[in-house]
Amino acid sequence: MEFTTSQRSNKKRYRTLETIMEIPEHFKDLSLRMSEVLDDSGAGKDTVLQRRKTFLWRECLMQVGHQLRGNNVECFHFGSQSEGTTTPGLQSDYDFLMSLDDVNIMKVCEDWEAGKQNLLMLHDDITPPQQYLLQAYKNDTPEPETKLLGDTVRKDSGQILWSAEKWKQEIEYQNRNLGVITKAGPSVSWTPTWDTVQAVHVRKPLPEIQHWIDRCRGKHWPPVQLLEAARVAPCFLVPAGHPDSDYKREEWRMSPNLIERMLIFSFNMTQIKCYIVLKLIKKSLFAKIVGDSITSFHCKTLMFYTIERTHPSLWFEHNLMLLLWLCVNVLKKWLQLGKLPHYIIQGVNLFDGKLSMVQQRRLLVYVNSMIKNNLQDVFDIGIDNIGCRLQACYIRRMLQTRDIRGFCLRKSIRLLLKFERLEIFFTLLTGLIHLKLSSNTTLEQDIKYVLRNVFEYSTNERLKTPALEFIKHLYAFQNSIKSSYCLRLQNVVNCQIICCFQYFLNTDVASSRLKLASILYCSGHLQAAARVLEDVESRYDNRVKAVCGCIRNQGERDLKVFANMLSGNSAKGFSELPFASCVRFFRQESYCAPFILLFEMNRNITEEEVAQRKYIDKQWMVNAEVDARPFLQYLKYLTYGGLGERDNQQHALAVLESYICDFSNRIHLHHTETLLNLLGHCYEMERVHNEALYYYRESLRGYGTNNAANWHVRRVLRLLTG
Known part of the structure; x- marks a missing residue:
């Protein structure tokens, strides 16, 4: 009986909407097509x-990585990427x-609180809504600071304030060597x-949130x-x-x-x-009318208001165009009023500083036009070829065919997300090890200290998975x-050390196995090295993609690169991912590497x-970094040469040369x-010195x-000149 009543209520509500607007007959079909x-x-x-899932994992990874440093x-990752509310064509930024x-x-x-940098939130009648001044307090006594320190300024009243602008200038200065600095708003x-x-969080309840x-x-x-x-979520x-x-x-x-994320996730x-x-x-x-003055946050706010004011029974796929019309x-309503109120914080107009009155009037004219022509403008959306694909979708429906491209795109996006996740992990790992190698303490002490900290994170359910990845790589x-220490002392690498490598082999397709093969080669176990290399070769195919934590190609x-990798890979975890990171030898591992890498x-x-x-550059130029696939062939050349298997050695050299010299492979090579x-x-060892000189000079180019x-x-020049 309740179901029947609900159905009647829905029909009544829909008829009410029909009286407000004449719902075009094609809206339902267009909704399903859209x-x-x-x-x-890529929005399924x-x-x-x-x-x-990926960006929540990356949050944890970044947190563990930063805290270990x-x-x-x-x-936190916020915005379209972490919400999943984007498509490739939108080219959404990463909000971190x-x-x-x-x-x-x-x-x-x-x-x-004693021992912390304490800042008191100040807000008076002349402070705009959502804005605060932060008064500095002493860290050893609960009294206001009286001296100017670091990023502070003195207010006319004498209060020492933590300046937002000076804080951003300090961040810019500290990171000046990392790349070209861009500033936009708080970023x-x-x-x-x-x-x-870079922000600070407020864990105490705020009246603005309680009012909402x-x-x-x-x-x-x-x-x-x-x-x-x-109610208990911190704000920033x-x-x-x-x-x-x-x-x-000075304002913050x-x-x-976090509350906005909860709303989106609902x-x-x-x-x-x-x-x-x-x-x-x-x-x-809209960009053709007002440029980038309308932002994703404006769209998000429109969604919040529309969902709040629209009955849940309407939020179904076949009503998509109707709901878009409501948004x-x-x-239109807010443009007519000249303000778009913040959904959560009262008194904030999101048009301020973004959309001028002239732009508001221009946009209102266009929005009125959109409404009058029943949103036919969606056929003019060029991003992701949405307009054209809406037409094509209609034709496919008539022919009852299926678009294979969509399936490939979804798979490609999944692979891209996995690739970026690995890339960030290796970047953090490289930076962490480089930092520890640069410290004044002994490396052994540092690694034990880091591992102890990581184990603490592994007890935190949220941080457990990335912590375990760090543990695995740090133990490796x-x-x-x-192993390097044993070889330096000209001792045989004992079986216990070799056996331990089995726990680290699945960090990716090849890099850990190649490092093991290199250790076996350097310790004289050529047959064992050859078996490991053959195993790596069997795992390698054209679908395996190179990933580097230092260099971006x-x-x-x-996405076309990832589309070429598709062949049913499940990619459920690190051990199954079709990626191979560069093989890295730090100086402390130098005896595990072929001599030329020194x-x-x-x-x-x-x-x-x-x-x-x-x-x-400083993070990798003091090491030996080499792309995995070519390094496989180089190790095969050395190993088969040591075993006296000349045909296999020559074959490895031919494959190595062909792969490096094939220009189409350059996108996969990070340390050319x-x-x-x-x-x-290799050509030096072949005693073909002119060829060796040619490749060395190509390297210098x-x-x-x-x-x-x-x-x-x-x-080589000394050898040639005698």
Whole structure:
């Protein structure tokens, strides 16, 4: 009986909507077509969930990585990528926030904590909504600071304030060697396509949040459980002032990112797709009218208001265009009023500083036009070829055929997400080991200390998985150092050390196995090395993609690259991923590496060359880094040569040369200069010195300095000149 009553209620509600607007007959069909096109454009349920899972994992990975480096921070990925509300064509940035745990934000003086940087939130009648000033307090006594320190300024009243602008300037200075710095709002970023915000969090209840919770109680959305979670969720203070404030350089903006994430994560798939279409309209259509003045956050806010005011019974796939029409009408209303209120924080107009009155009027004219022509403008969306695919979808439905491209795209996105996850992990791991190698303490002490810390993280359910990955790789590094120590003393690497490698072999397809093969070769176990190399060869095929934690190749993230890898790989975990990282030998592992790689660890001729190295170069140029697939062939050349198997040795050389010299493989090679040096060394061993010299000089064409080829050229020239 309840079901029947609900059905009647839904029909009545739909008839009410029909009286408000004449719902075009084609809306239902267009809704289903739009939903299908979004599925095929990388916005289907599986892809959305995969994005969320990946970025939540990356949050934990980044947090463990930063804390192991001594940075007491919490890490978060926000925005479209982590929400799963994007498509490849939207080219959404990566929004990353680090919150400093060493800073204690006080609402009242009684919140003061000894030993921390204490800051009191100030807000008066002239402070804009959502904005706060932060007054500095002493860290040894609960009294206001009276001296100017670091990033502070003195207010006219004499209060010492922590300046948001000075804080961003300090971040810019500290990271000046990491790349080109870009600043936008609270973000200070040194990585293209990343918006990086360093913030502080407020764990105490805030009146703005409580007011919103009270306003939402009794409504069908947000649900009660979400409101309860929001009540205890921390908010962030990000370094951004109000554009019209007298204290805009000192102000910090209160940002309820975690609550907004909860709201997005509560969306059903129809709501997610509606939100994505809004962003497609924003970027493809609105941008022609007002540029980038309308943002994804505006679209998100429109969604919040529309969902709150629309009955849940309407949020189904066949109503997608109707719901989109409702969202556009909500935008029309706010444009007419000249303000878009923040959904959570009262008194904030999201048009301020973003959309001028002139732009609002222009956009209103266009929005009215969209509504009048029943959203036919969606056929003009060029991003991801949405408009064309809507037409094609109609034709496919008529012919009852299936779009295979959508299936390939979804699989390709999954592989891209896995690839980026590995890439970030190896970057963090390399940076961590480099930091420990640069410290004044002994490496053994450092590794034990790091492992002890990682074990603590592994007891945290949220951080457990990335912590275990760090543990596995750090133990592998420790085991390799032990092997190098044995070989340095001209001892045989004992069976216990060799056996330990079995626990680390599945870090990826090849790198750990190749390091084991290198150790076996260096210790004289040539038959065993050959067996390991044959095993690696059997695992390698054209689907295996190279991944490097140091160098990024242009085009290697293109989805076409990942589409070429597709062959039913399940990619459920690290051991099954079709990726191979570069093989890295730190100086402490030098006796585990072929002799020629020692030159890579000492690649500079002069100290001036060392001074030329950029920050990222310093993390790998003191090591030997070599791409896995070519290194496999180089090790085979050495091993079969030692075994006297000349045919196999010559075959390995031919494969190595063919792979390195094939220009189509350059997108997969991250250390080309090193590979050319290995190839040159093979020809040196073949006593074909002119060919060796040719490849060494080719290596120098890529890196004229900080290249071991400079040593090799000198050596070969001495041989040639007698």
